[in-house]
Amino acid sequence: MQINCDLGEGIGNDTELMPYIDEANIACGFHAGDAFTMRETVALCIRYKVKIGVHPSYLDRENFGRKEIELSPEEIYLLVKKQVETLKNITEQAGTKLNHVKPHGALYNTSAKNEVVAKAIAKAVKDIDPSLILFGLKNSHSIAAAKNLGLKTAEEAFADRKYESDGSLTPRSQPGACFENVAQVLTQVQKIKADTWCIHGDGPHALEFAKALQKFKTPQ
Template sequence: MKSIDLNCDLGEGLTTDEQIIPLISSANIACGYHAGDVDTMKRTIELCLQYNVAIGAHPSWPDKEYFGRTEMQKTAEEIYNIVTAQLLLIAQIAKEQGVKLHHVKPHGALYNQSAKDRTISAAIAKAVYDFDSSLIMFGLSGSISLAEAVALGLQTAHEVFSDRTYQDDGSLTPRSQPNALITDEQTSLQQILQMINSNTVTSVTGKIINLKADTICIHGDGSNAVAFAKIISYALKQAHIDIKAN
């Protein structure tokens, strides 16, 4: 039986987390730098434990004003410290509830920059490896961020997106462009099944691109996030694809 990990960015102060968590297998929990606080981390971890969902850290640039979507230029040491501080915080909260972290997925601009910038991705990977070398690094499928993680000896999960369109080079269409988001449920589902069954995705120009799909992201901050999660979860089960963490 085929299986796929279904992940979602959570703990960002939205009211839909309780509806989404039972439908996914991995949660990326905001660590306070772009959203969330100690209380939201604690509550989200409790929900994950209730539904046997893998608990991951979702570190960001320090950018609450713009939800972590502002690109920043920092030294490798600064990046290392930014990531480590967030891991320390959420790992301590998890430990208090008798559980440890499963994975790390950078958020927003930090994620996108690390997919293309070797200095950033190497600093993140080193921070994660030094903190806990058993953690799985989530990153854009086929990107530099995962190559740097592998070079250090980390396990990785190639991430693909249910609700984002792709460019011909395999990168995500920037959110600044009008066709960046997939808002139609059937289009999203078609893209997911293509990625799982053939390890390909169709770009905005119609080009078929090869990509590895270990984990699929659904965004928890979309207006139709719950509907997407329900439809995707149901469709995967109908297609005999098991939803489980890596």
């Protein structure tokens, strides 16, 4: 069981979360973060032996990347390519390497249900580094597109988000979409199979949930 977390978003809890996660998805400036926070978060990953991932988003800092933007496949490709290359350069300068790519927010949700967007993202990842793992929602177009191009994939589930009966995430605008206690998180983890579990670093209970999952994963 791997635990991943969205970091480098200016929330201020990255250092506290690092000991309890396995994989970090680092914001690349399009929805949050900048060159300084990327370098800082990469350094933390090295210190705590956390795998480094790119968290590309729509260019939409105003809405934290959580609003879908209509773009052509070529625009999606370039959007992702630029963000992956940016963090790849910073990571290599620090003497380490990238492990994975996980789209953020609306880009993640759009790629899960839109085959054209999913293919554009997967192609950008493969063209930069075919050894990278693409994280995506279980049974989504994201995973299928990546596999069709020969990329390694990790099927992801969300420990701190509610799901609908069709397997999609409950929209954040609806009550109860984001869990508020550890019991809900642990119940979800035990009933869904996934390669990696996400905790949102910007959630008010992120550290509490990460600690609980780490303890669940490695009971004393």
